[in-house]
Each structure stands twice: as C-alpha cells, then as structure tokens.
Amino acid sequence: MTNKASTDIMNDILESLIDSTDGYEKAAEIADRATFKNFFTRRAASRRTMAASVRDEITKLGGTPDEDGTILASAHRVFMNISSAVKDSDDAAIEAVDTGEDHLRSKFERALERDDLPASCKTMLRNYQGELRADGRLIDHLEDTTT
Template structure:
C-alpha cells in the first residue's frame, strides 16, 4: 500500500475515532444509569487513546493527522444520530451506541481486509478492532440498565 493511500485510510479511522470519542462523551453526559455512564466515559478515553496511536502511525508514514470530527461532513458517520437519540431517554442512547459500535467494528474490519497493510499498522488496527468488539460485547450485556 502506498503511503498516501495508507495515510488517507488512517486519517479516516482517526476522524471516526474523534466522532466516537465525542459521541461517548455526549452519551455519558446524558445517560441516567451510572454503570452505563461509567462505560461511556471509559470508551471515550479508549477512543482518545486509539486516536493518539493512529496519529503516531500517520506521522510515521509521512502524513499529517487530520484534526477534528466529521460532524459537518458525511452524515453516515457512526455517531451523528446519537444526538437525536438523547431526547428519547437511556434506551435510545443505548441503542444508538450499539448501532455505532457495530458500524465501527465493521469499518475496522474493512480496513483489515486490505492485504497490503504494513505489519505494524495491521497489528494496531487489529488490537483496536478487538477492543471495539470486546466493548460491544460488554455493552450488549448492559441492555437491562437502559430499559
């Protein structure tokens, strides 16, 4: 994979992590249940950490990390509709977070489908996808908290 394409893919993941971090922060501020609030705060921290690791890879491969979220960009971004769910209570926030995590996991899977990722990038993306998948599984066990 040429560096320019790799940097573009990494910047896309970085922007999605910015979106997810912001979405989790907003969810943590709006959710009533304390266990879900703690979960959302932890996930916001994880996405912040993911972003820093991705930035390191972007710089390593000669790129400049993008700044900011894609909120004014494409409406398909994972966390855009989270705001709309806030008016509907904990269950709507929870459901939107599930949807967002599923989408996020799929997007990481699409990146991993590229057979020519450099080994260090593949390792980082795999670790982050595994973390997203574990977080999604954990979130699914909390469904009763959002009812």
C-alpha cells in the same frame, strides 16, 4: 516518502475514532444512570487513546493526521439529541453508541482487508479490534439491563 493509500486508510480510521470518542462523550451526557455515564466516559477515554496511537502511526507513515471527525457523525449527534428528548436517555445513549460501534468495527475490518496497509498498521488495528469486540459485548449487556 508517504504511502498515500495507507495514510488515507488510517485517517479514515482516525476520523471514526474521533467520532466514537465524541459519541461516547455525548452518551455520557444524556445517560441517566451513573453506571452508564461512567462506562461511556471510560470508553471515550479509550477511543481518545486509540486515536492518539493512530495519529502517531500516520505521522510515522509520513502523512498528516486529520483532526476532525466526519460530517456523518455530526448528524448522528443531532439524532442523539432528538432521540434523548423523546425517549429514556439510557436507551437513547446505548442505541447511539451501539450503532457507532458497529460502524467502527466494520471500518477496522475493511482496513484489515487492504493489501496496501503496512504490517505495523494491521497489528495495531488487530490489537484494538479485540477491545472493540469486548465493548460490543458490554454494550449488548447494557441493552439487556434497560429492557
């Protein structure tokens, strides 16, 4: 039996994780410094791992995991391309992932507020939420190093 509300919530998280993965990969492409490229590449791998876990959870709930990100993320990547062409690539990359991470953190917070999300999903999201907060602090630090 499928809990449609739960699988919809988790698919929404999954789409955002796919977007985040793509965003970090794009940021790694446009960043100038090797330190930034490495950071973004590691974050992309982390988001890919999170997405795999969320896919598994959706399947356990009886749902079908989405495989694509959102249209909004596609527009965001176009913005990153344009932005990197007109400003320092490190600044553009950091700005883009910071915006994406704010969006992802708010998705997690909204999902955790839902009463119709099973405890197993909430536990997973809370565990990942700590990593998202730590990444946010690291991104803030990277922003400080470019100014």
